[in-house]
Amino acid sequence: MGVPAPQTAARETLRPVAFAPGWAALAVAVVPFAVGLRLPPGLQYAPLAASVLLLGLPHGAVDHLAVARTRGRRPDRRAIARVVALYAAVGGAYAVGWFLAPAAAFALFIVVTWFHWGQGDLYALVALADAEHLRSRAQRVGTVVVRGGLPMLVPLLAFPAWYRRVATTLVGRFAPDAVAALSPAFRPDVRLGLGLAYGAVVVATLALGYVRADDRGSWRLDAAETLGLVAYFALVPPVLAIGLYFCLWHSLRHIARLLLVDDGATAALGGGAVTAAFARFARDAFPLTLVSLGLLGGLAFAVPNPPETVPEWVGLYLVFIAVVTLPHVVVVTLMDEVQGIWA
Numbered sequence: 389m390g391v392p393a394p395q396t397a398a399r400e401t402l403r404p405v406a407f408a409p410g411w412a413a414l415a416v417a418v419v420p421f422a423v424g425l426r427l428p429p430g431l432q433y434a435p436l437a438a439s440v441l442l443l444g445l446p447h448g449a450v451d452h453l454a455v456a457r458t459r460g461r462r463p464d465r466r467a468i469a470r471v472v473a474l475y476a477a478v479g480g481a482y483a484v485g486w487f488l489a490p491a492a493a494f495a496l497f498i499v500v501t502w503f504h505w506g507q508g509d510l511y512a513l514v515a516l517a518d519a520e521h522l523r524s525r526a527q528r529v530g531t532v533v534v535r536g537g538l539p540m541l542v543p544l545l546a547f548p549a550w551y552r553r554v555a556t557t558l559v560g561r562f563a564p565d566a567v568a569a570l571s572p573a574f575r576p577d578v579r580l581g582l583g584l585a586y587g588a589v590v591v592a593t594l595a596l597g598y599v600r601a602d603d604r605g606s607w608r609l610d611a612a613e614t615l616g617l618v619a620y621f622a623l624v625p626p627v628l629a630i631g632l633y634f635c636l637w638h639s640l641r642h643i644a645r646l647l648l649v650d651d652g653a654t655a656a657l658g659g660g661a662v663t664a665a666f667a668r669f670a671r672d673a674f675p676l677t678l679v680s681l682g683l684l685g686g687l688a689f690a691v692p693n694p695p696e697t698v699p700e701w702v703g704l705y706l707v708f709i710a711v712v713t714l715p716h717v718v719v720v721t722l723m724d725e726v727q728g729i730w731a
């Protein structure tokens with residue numbers, strides 16, 4: 389992938405900012421659980437709650453500008469209107485789907501997040517970490533399956549009861565009994581089968597990358613992150629694990645990507661002004677983050693069983709995230725296309 393010259397310096401500045409906080413936070417979070425301590429459940433919801441304003445929700449609130457910028461254009465009214473229409477049509481249809489078939493909508497949420505978080509990490513590897521070991525499209529598809537499966541499948545294998553509880557909370561805003569349709573996914577034999585198939589894809593993808601690598605530096609990074617995340621999602625209870633990962637891993641990497649298509653931010657980063665670049669992002673993301681909060685409040689009134697407890701509010705928030713993630717994935721896939729991430 390060709391990187392335009394002004395971006396080279398910006399990328400150098402951004403790389404540690406995009407990667408290090410995620411590595412550090414996840415490594416620290418593993419420690420108490422690895423030595424057998426427990427954290428109060430109230431605390432475990434904190435990162436997901438914080439994601440409403442910090443990094444998480446805002447990382448998608450620049451979608452209306454992102455496609456045009458990725459194409460090297462200034463986002464004009466028509467470009468913004470197209471993205472708003474995409475959100476209304478795709479997000480709107482999926483929101484209706486949650487009311488009509490909540491269990492199926494939940495299953496789709498997991499599949500879509502699997503793809504989306506996988507594609508986010510593929511970008512980080514290819515464009516930020518210069519992963520030259522990922523040469524073919526097959527390897528890149530394998531990497532998306534591997535990286536997305538870490539947050540979506542490993543918790544199902546390690547913490548099925550938590551997973552079911554969260555599924556029940558989301559589906560329960562609509563139809564409490566509907567969650568029974570998801571029961572097969574929690575059966576030990578089904579989980580074992582999924583775990584074995586997934587393990588085979590992890591081993592095959594990493595082995596192929598090892599064979600194809602000239603200089604093994606980027607392969608080592610890929611393998612270390614993958615195995616580190618297996619340990620992380622196997623040890624840290626999922627609400628906490630996903631809350632931290634969403635903010636400091638997925639969203640931070642995506643914000644770094646957004647800064648690299650914003651000429652003003654790229655210029656600031658080229659001069660080492662990291663804070664100024666992130667301030668530009670915050671300014672761009674602010675209006676639609678506010679709109680999102682309004683829509684989330686509206687959703688709370690619209691669902692048959694409005695949320696009352698913190699876990700139920702977090703469940704409703706996740707339904708809202710699901711609805712906005714589907715159009716967000718279309719935007720990010722267009723960015724992938726323009727930037728040749730799957731080449």
Ligand SMILES: CC1=C(/C=C/C(C)=C/C=C/C(C)=C/C=O)C(C)(C)CCC1
Nearest residue numbers: 501540543550551554626627630709713
């Ligand atoms: C919290 C949680 C879960 C699901 C979280 C999901 C699916 C989050 C998706 C977020 C997205 C798509 C953000 C946008 O980039 C699981 C896996 C059921 C396990 C239990 C805890």
Ligand SMILES: [Fe+2]
Nearest residue numbers: 447504642716
């Ligand atoms: Fe995202």
